[in-house]
Amino acid sequence: MNKPLRRISIFCGLLVLALLVRTNWLQYVKAEDLSTRKENRRVQIAQYATERGNIIVEGKPITGSAVTDGSDYKYKRTYLDGPLWSPVTGYASQAFGSTQLESLEDQILTGNDDRLFFDRTIGMFTGEKKQGGNVVTTLNAAAQKAAFDKLGEKKGAVAAIDPRTGAILALVSTPSYDPSVFAGNSKNDEKAWVELKDSEDKKLVNRALRETYPPGSTFKVVTAAAALENGIVTDINAPTDTPEPYILPGTQTPMENHASGCEKASLNEALRVSCNSVFANMGNKVGRDNMVKTAEKFGFNNDKIDTPVRAFASVYDKTMSKDGNALSSIGQFNTAATPLQMAMVTAAIANDGKLMKPYMVDQLTSPNVDLIEKHEPQEMGRPVSAENAKKIQEMMVNVVEKGTGTTARIKNTVVGGKTGTAQHGEGNKKRPYAWFISYAENPDGSSPVAVAVVIEDSSADREDISGAGLAAPVAKAVMEAVLKSNKG
Amino acid sequence: MSVVTNTTTIGAIELPSRRNTELLLLAFAVVIPIFAYANAGLSIHGKLPPGMLTYGLGLGVLAGIAHLVVRRYAKYADPLLLPIATLLNGLGLVLIWRLDQSERLQNLAKRSFGAFSESAPRQMMYTGLAIALFAGVLLVLKDHRVLQRFTYISMAASLVLLILPVIPGLGADVFGAKIWISVGGFSIQPGEFAKIVIAVFFAGYLMVKRDALALASRRFMGLYLPRGRDLGPILMIWAMSLLVLVFENDLGTSLLFFGMFVIMLYVATERTSWIVIGLLMSVGGATVVGATASHVKARVTAWLDPFACYTKSGACEQVGQSIMSFGSGGVLGTGWGQGNSDLIGFAANSDFIFATVGEELGLAGVMAFLLLYGLIIERGVRTALAARDPFGKLFAIGLSGAFALQIFVVAGGVMGLIPLTGMTMPFLASGGSSVLANWILIAILIRISDTARRPAPAPAPSPDSEMTQVVRPS
Numbered sequence: 026m027n028k029p030l031r032r033i034s035i036f037c038g039l040l041v042l043a044l045l046v047r048t049n050w051l052q053y054v055k056a057e058d059l060s061t062r063k064e065n066r067r068v069q070i071a072q073y074a075t076e077r078g079n080i081i082v083e084g085k086p087i088t089g090s091a092v093t094d095g096s097d098y099k100y101k102r103t104y105l106d107g108p109l110w111s112p113v114t115g116y117a118s119q120a121f122g123s124t125q126l127e128s129l130e131d132q133i134l135t136g137n138d139d140r141l142f143f144d145r146t147i148g149m150f151t152g153e154k155k156q157g158g159n160v161v162t163t164l165n166a167a168a169q170k171a172a173f174d175k176l177g178e179k180k181g182a183v184a185a186i187d188p189r190t191g192a193i194l195a196l197v198s199t200p201s202y203d204p205s206v207f208a209g210n211s212k213n214d215e216k217a218w219v220e221l222k223d224s225e226d227k228k229l230v231n232r233a234l235r236e237t238y239p240p241g242s243t244f245k246v247v248t249a250a251a252a253l254e255n256g257i258v259t260d261i262n263a264p265t266d267t268p269e270p271y272i273l274p275g276t277q278t279p280m281e282n283h284a285s286g287c288e289k290a291s292l293n294e295a296l297r298v299s300c301n302s303v304f305a306n307m308g309n310k311v312g313r314d315n316m317v318k319t320a321e322k323f324g325f326n327n328d329k330i331d332t333p334v335r336a337f338a339s340v341y342d343k344t345m346s347k348d349g350n351a352l353s354s355i356g357q358f359n360t361a362a363t364p365l366q367m368a369m370v371t372a373a374i375a376n377d378g379k380l381m382k383p384y385m386v387d388q389l390t391s392p393n394v395d396l397i398e399k400h401e402p403q404e405m406g407r408p409v410s411a412e413n414a415k416k417i418q419e420m421m422v423n424v425v426e427k428g429t430g431t432t433a434r435i436k437n438t439v440v441g442g443k444t445g446t447a448q449h450g451e452g453n454k455k456r457p458y459a460w461f462i463s464y465a466e467n468p469d470g471s472s473p474v475a476v477a478v479v480i481e482d483s484s485a486d487r488e489d490i491s492g493a494g495l496a497a498p499v500a501k502a503v504m505e506a507v508l509k510s511n512k513g
Numbered sequence: 514m515s516v517v518t519n520t521t522t523i524g525a526i527e528l529p530s531r532r533n534t535e536l537l538l539l540a541f542a543v544v545i546p547i548f549a550y551a552n553a554g555l556s557i558h559g560k561l562p563p564g565m566l567t568y569g570l571g572l573g574v575l576a577g578i579a580h581l582v583v584r585r586y587a588k589y590a591d592p593l594l595l596p597i598a599t600l601l602n603g604l605g606l607v608l609i610w611r612l613d614q615s616e617r618l619q620n621l622a623k624r625s626f627g628a629f630s631e632s633a634p635r636q637m638m639y640t641g642l643a644i645a646l647f648a649g650v651l652l653v654l655k656d657h658r659v660l661q662r663f664t665y666i667s668m669a670a671s672l673v674l675l676i677l678p679v680i681p682g683l684g685a686d687v688f689g690a691k692i693w694i695s696v697g698g699f700s701i702q703p704g705e706f707a708k709i710v711i712a713v714f715f716a717g718y719l720m721v722k723r724d725a726l727a728l729a730s731r732r733f734m735g736l737y738l739p740r741g742r743d744l745g746p747i748l749m750i751w752a753m754s755l756l757v758l759v760f761e762n763d764l765g766t767s768l769l770f771f772g773m774f775v776i777m778l779y780v781a782t783e784r785t786s787w788i789v790i791g792l793l794m795s796v797g798g799a800t801v802v803g804a805t806a807s808h809v810k811a812r813v814t815a816w817l818d819p820f821a822c823y824t825k826s827g828a829c830e831q832v833g834q835s836i837m838s839f840g841s842g843g844v845l846g847t848g849w850g851q852g853n854s855d856l857i858g859f860a861a862n863s864d865f866i867f868a869t870v871g872e873e874l875g876l877a878g879v880m881a882f883l884l885l886y887g888l889i890i891e892r893g894v895r896t897a898l899a900a901r902d903p904f905g906k907l908f909a910i911g912l913s914g915a916f917a918l919q920i921f922v923v924a925g926g927v928m929g930l931i932p933l934t935g936m937t938m939p940f941l942a943s944g945g946s947s948v949l950a951n952w953i954l955i956a957i958l959i960r961i962s963d964t965a966r967r968p969a970p971a972p973a974p975s976p977d978s979e980m981t982q983v984v985r986p987s
Contacts, residue, residue, distance in 0.1 A: 026906050027898055029780045033910060034894040036776075037917040041887040044921060045880060047930045051839040052876035059840020064823050064833060067841050067853050097617065 066097065071135070073098035073119055078134040078157025078392065080114050080126055082164045088114060093209055102127070107203035109173050112182075112196045112231045113164060113385065115334070116204035121218050125231070125334045126160060126386070133158040133389050133397070140389075140397050156392035163192035163387045163400075167506040168474070172197040175499040181459075181480035182232035184364040185503050188372035188464065188472045190402040191381030193332060195476070195503055196365075198232040234336040237361035238479050241447030242492070243460045244356030245304045246417060247370055249292055251319035252307040253413040261416050264289040271302035274347040280305050296420045297428035299444065301355045308354020309347060316350060317343050322408035323370045323380065325362070332365070332385050339366035357448060367462050367477035374421070375441065375464035375472035378414035380405045425463065433497040435505060439466040442500065444492030456481070461496030465504040467511075474507040476500045531592035532584050538596035539580055543573045546603030553611045553849035562610070571637065572603050575644045582648040586655075587963035591892050594962070597885050598940060598955045602640055602948070604882075605941035607849070608869050609633045612862040615855035625859075632862055632943040639945040643952035650956035657961050661904050664717030667710050674707040675753070679760050692763045704757075704766040705950035708773075708915055709957070715774055716907035718746060719781035723903070727782035750774050755798050762808055765926075765934035769918050771795055776914040777907050780897075809932075816932040828933070831857060831865070835927045839871035839879075846875025862943040864935055867927050883924065886939075890917045893958050899965035909961045912954055 051059065061068060077100060079086035087110045089103040098119040104110065115125025123131060132138035136145065136157040148155055165185075172183035176199045185195035207218040221228050230236055252258045258265070269288035270279035280302045287300035295303035308316055317326070320341035324330060328338035342349065342359035352358035365383060373380035382403040389398040409417065421441030424430045430442040442463030464475040478496040547569040554562030562568075576599045583590055610633035612618060622629040654660070660667075677683060683694045693700045719726070726743050754767035775791030803809050811828045819833035834857045842852065852872035857865045871879050893913025900906045919936060926933040937944055939951040 026780055026783065026903060029783050030894065030898050030906065030910060033776055033780060033914060034891070034898075037890050037894060037914065038887070040917050040921040041883055041890065043930065044883050044924050044928070047925065047928050048839065048871070048876060048879045048883070051836060051928055052842055052871065052879065053844060056840045056843045059837050060843065062820070062837060062840075064820060065837045065841065066856060067837070070853060 069119060070097050071137075072131070073100050075136060075155045076100050076157065077102060077117065078136065078159045080110075080130075080134075081159055081161045082110070082113075082169075083166050085166075086159075093119075096210060098210065102204070102208040104203065104205045104208075107205045108201035109169060109197075111201050111204050112198040112233050113162060113169075114204065115231075116208065118204070118208050118210075118214070118218070120210035120214060121207060126162075129333050130160045130386070130389070133160060136392065138397075141391055144391050144393070158392055158397065159390045159394070160386055161388040161390060163187075163194065163385050164196070165194040165507055165510060167510045168195040168503045169197060171195075171502040171506040172476075172478075172499060173199065173201075175502045176480070179480050179495070180226060181478065181496075181499075182236065182364045183476065183478050183499060183503060184233045184368040185474055185476040185507070186365075186368045186372045186381075186383055188376035188381065188475045191372070191383045191405070192387070192402070193365075193383055193385040194474060194507055196231075196233045196385065198230070198236075200226045200228050202228040231334075232479070233364045234332070234334055235363070237337055237339055237363050237366075238458050238460075238481075239358075239360055239447035240356040240362040240367055241445035241458065241460050242299045242301075242356060243367055243370075243443045243445035243462045243477070244354070244360055244362070245296055245299065245445075246374060246421065246443050246462070247320055247323060248304045248308050248311070248316070248354045249296060249417055249420065250323075250374070250409045250413065251311045251316050252292065253416060254319060254409055255311050255315050257307060257310045258292050261292045261420060262294075264291050265295070265303055265306065267295075267300075267303045267306045269302065271306055273305065273351050274309050276348050278348070280351070293420050293423055296443065297423050299429050304355050305351040309351045311354075313343075313345065313347070313350040316354060317341055319408060322406050323373060324366055324405070330365070330383065332383050334385070336363050336365050339363055356445060364477045364479050367460070367479075368475055371462040371464050371477060372472075372475035373408050374414050374417050375466075375475045376414075377411045378407050378409040380408055421463070429493050430461065430463070430497055432493045433461065433463050433501045433504075435465060435501060435508070438504075438508065440464070440501075440504065441466075442497065444497065446491045457491065459491035459495040461492050461500045463497070463500045463504065465508055473511050474504050476503045478503075530588050532580075532588065535583065535592035535595060536580055538592065539576050539599060542596040542600035542603065543569070543576050545600060546572060546607055549604055549607045549849060550610065553607055553614075556848055556850040557611065557614050568606075568637070571641070572599070572606075575599075575641060579644050579647055582651050583959060586651045587959050589963045589966040589968075590959040591896060591962040591966070593888060593892050594955050594959055597889050597892075598952065601882075601885060601940035602643075602952075605866070605938075605943075606633060606636055606640065608866055608941060609636050609862050609943045611850050611873075612855060612866075612869065614850070615861075617855045618858075618861060621858060635945070636943050636948070639948045642945075643948045646949055647952045647956045650953055651960060654957070654960055657905055657908060657957065657964060658902060660713050660908070661717050661720070664714055664721075667714035667717070671707045671711040671714060672753070674703040674710060675757055675761075675766075677703045692761050692766065699945070702944065702946035704761075704763065705946040706953075707766075708769060709912065709950060709954055711770060712773065712777075712908060712911040712915065715777045715911055716904050719777055719907055720903045723781040726778070727784055747774070747778070751794050751798065755802065758798075758802055758809075759806065762806070763935065764802075764809060764812070764932075765919075765922055765936035767798075768795075768922060768934065769915055769936070771798075772918045773911050773915040777911045780910050781903075781907055812932045812934075816929060819929065831860065832927075832929055832933055834858075835865050835868040835871075836929045838865075838868040839928060842872035842875045842879075844876045846871075846873050846878055849873055863937050864923075864933075864942070865927050866942045867924055867938050870941070871928075882941075883920075886916075886920045889913075889955075890920070892962070896958055896962040896965055900961055901965060905961050905964060909958060912958060916954065 076090040080088045087105050090100045091103045093101045102117045115127045117123040117127035134157045136155050141158055168185055172195045181199055183195055183197040186193055202221050207214040272279050282301050284298035284300050287302050290300050290303050325339045325341040330336045339362040349358050353360045382405045384400050387400050390396055418441050425433050425440045425442045429444045433440055433442045445460030447458040459480040462477045464472045466472050478499045480495045551561055579595055613631040613633050619629045677694050678692050692702055692704050729740055754771040757763055758767040778787045815828040815832045819829045822829040823833045838854045854869040854872045855861050870882055890913050897906050897909035900909055922934050923936045923938050925931040937947045
């Protein structure tokens with residue numbers, strides 16, 4: 026009986042061998058894959074097992090951590106002034122995942138980043154608990170607060186940039202949400218989350234970065250830049266050949282003007298009173314392809330604008346017909362822009378034609394505040410020459426001094442701006458969007474702030490009045506806040 | 514000068530008994546779990562567990578008693594079996610204690626049953642009982658061949674044991690499998706004991722019938738088919754294992770019984786055709802059951818891709834969780850008490866306890882455990898090889914083969930190698946029946962190995978030897 030016994034022993038050996046092979050397969054070959062699967066709750070458990078690092082504005086954290094009981098996740102994210110900062114931070118919820126900075130800088134915040142290896146190793150020996158690193162933002166607390174307070178109950182967004190560096194100073198979206206209310210994973214958190222997710226006002230959407238609107242008349246500065254860059258206009262005070270009424274190329278439709286005195290108006294005058302006909306005419310003369318080229322230099326049609334939170338691509342249609350191009354030149358038709366995009370346009374002009382890459386993370390630091398990474402300002406491009414930028418500046422200052430944007434005037438400060446009211450919806454049935462873009466100058470001529478404001482629920486029916494009446498005061502408050510904090 | 518030589522061929526040269534080796538190994542088998550316990554306590558609560566001294570003493574005393582019994586009543590037994598079983602049992606206790614500390618499992622139990630009770634103290638009690646039973650078997654069973662007398666009684670007993678859980682009022686349906694009976698507050702899994710009893714029957718029956726089965730057969734298509742009257746019991750076993758599966762939802766036990774029978778049949782008859790017939794029959798049975806029983810289908814689906822149906826099916830979630838446990842453990846594991854294998858839920862300390870090994874001790878730990886199990890199997894097969902009587906050979910290979918199959922089916926199930934069957938890892942899993950039955954199994958193997966390695970009795974002095982003495986001239 027020994028021969029079959031030996032064979033059985035080999036069989037038993039093979040059974041054990043199969044198990045050994047399998048465990049090697051699972052725990053060595055597939056380990057990485059299995060331990061990071063989305064079904065694997067250990068990932069979230071680890072994410073919330075230690076105190077998360079903080080997101081910092083002007084040296085003060087705007088986030089925190091709290092211990093939660095009776096949950097798989099030990100620490101819960103807390104937010105100071107959540108609704109104010111949520112467009113910057115995003116949220117980190119035990120149950121509903123994370124977004125924006127909380128998600129993009131998760132490795133630093135949880136302390137798992139490879140660059141924190143030393144801190145972790147030292148902590149292991151000194152017995153210190155693992156801590157997360159910090160994310161230092163470029164935001165200006167006063168500007169953020171001013172924008173948020175001024176927007177108040179209104180639905181809208183503000184983006185403000187330092188034109189010299191591209192640093193984002195304010196990023197506001199209203200109505201906002203408090204990420205604290207669903208940071209845990211209790212029943213109440215779930216209720217709050219469902220309410221927010223299904224809210225009619227789309228509270229969770231970051232309107233400043235991730236919502237596009239027709240820019241309306243504010244887009245006229247881009248058209249002006251294109252006209253100057255392409256040599257269609259050289260003297261901004263010379264009359265143009267615009268007839269009244271101006272008929273859209275290839276159609277019988279006259280272009281409607283809300284302003285008077287637009288016939289043969291100069292570029293400067295046309296921007297001051299916001300003539301649609303003049304800019305439609307200019308856009309038509311520049312031509313679709315050159316318009317696209319200039320718009321793209323300002324950042325349109327670019328779906329990789331990472332601040333590091335990625336902004337939606339703003340659109341200037343590359344394939345439309347002539348009449349579409351003429352309409353697009355005044356920021357209607359298919360043209361769509363995020364508030365950040367319009368702030369970038371303004372910033373490039375204010376910075377004498379040099380567009381800086383927008384960013385909002387200045388530094389990453391270790392738990393004990395050692396610098397890990399610092400952002401260096403980067404040039405994105407030069408959409409207009411310095412000379413033409415100066416001309417546009419002159420026109421924009423004119424708008425604020427004597428034109429549609431007088432509500433944005435600041436005492437003893439040179440301010441340039443442009444109003445806009447964008448038609449919206451089929452046959453212009455829905456409420457228009459009120460826009461205002463502007464910049465303020467230091468006494469030395471450099472500009473510390475460019476800002477774009479959009480307000481969705483404007484009930485005004487006359488072009489530009491709502492831009493000036495609703496949006497401009499918000500922009501003014503932001504600019505004042507920045508100017509004040511720079512002096513102090 | 515004259516030299517006296519002994520002319521008998523069998524000398525009374527004693528094999529070393531290896532009892533001291535066993536004692537030394539036992540010391541390790543007690544100390545390692547104590548360290549493991551300390552380690553788990555430190556990592557979970559930051560201090561040494563309060564019961565450490567009593568636990569260590571308890572395990573040490575139990576191991577000491579077992580050793581003394583072996584030393585006295587099974588002097589020549591294999592020295593590895595007892596230490597390995599002790600080590601596995603001790604580490605199993607630590608694993609169960611560690612899962613008792615899991616808040617997640619405590620909350621789960623409170624939510625579902627209104628109360629949470631620790632499993633480790635109960636397991637400790639069962640371990641004590643099991644070692645008593647182990648000693649009892651060695652004391653009572655002086656020679657395993659006695660069991661031959663109970664061949665047909667064993668058959669009846671095993672049938673009764675298997676049918677018990679189906680009897681209304683006695684059986685308890687726990688999580689879909691009807692394999693428990695509850696008697697006076699205790700639940701027992703009769704299947705675990707049936708495993709041993711049925712091995713007695715197989716060994717006894719096959720020893721008697723092996724010639725008939727091996728030789729009186731007709732050749733048909735290259736296979737030797739036995740006569741109908743010899744085939745009867747085989748078909749009965751096949752049908753029985755199918756019935757067990759269908760009525761008790763217990764894939765594991767039926768597979769175990771059938772596999773054990775095929776192995777023993779093959780060893781007894783030395784005919785490969787049995788393996789072929791056995792495989793054909795099990796494939797046939799599996800097809801029928803797979804097509805009819807819904808829970809088997811669910812387990813096969815879960816095995817094919819647990820993550821495809823992860824959120825929809827409980828079976829998939831369990832297997833998925835278990836596989837992720839293994840994966841998250843990686844090569845070195847997270848360390849005692851620092852994993853999250855309790856995410857698996859209720860079965861974490863029974864069916865899926867091996868996943869905790871996978872996560873907290875890692876690839877290294879799992880391999881060590883598998884090799885320990887492998888060693889038990891190897892010592893069992895070796896015992897079968899060394900046994901001098903066919904009954905002992907068959908009995909030993911039956912028990913070790915069943916043990917090997919059980920390890921394969923359980924570990925393979927939780928690692929996603931084969932569909933899950935719902936059996937428990939011997940010595941590790943929480944559960945009285947399993948601990949008791951497996952200690953009895955070890956006791957029997959020790960008994961057989963003792964008989965096998967025991968030196969033949971010294972030959973009676975031969976009266977002729979005086980006369981045939983050769984006197985050589987000096």
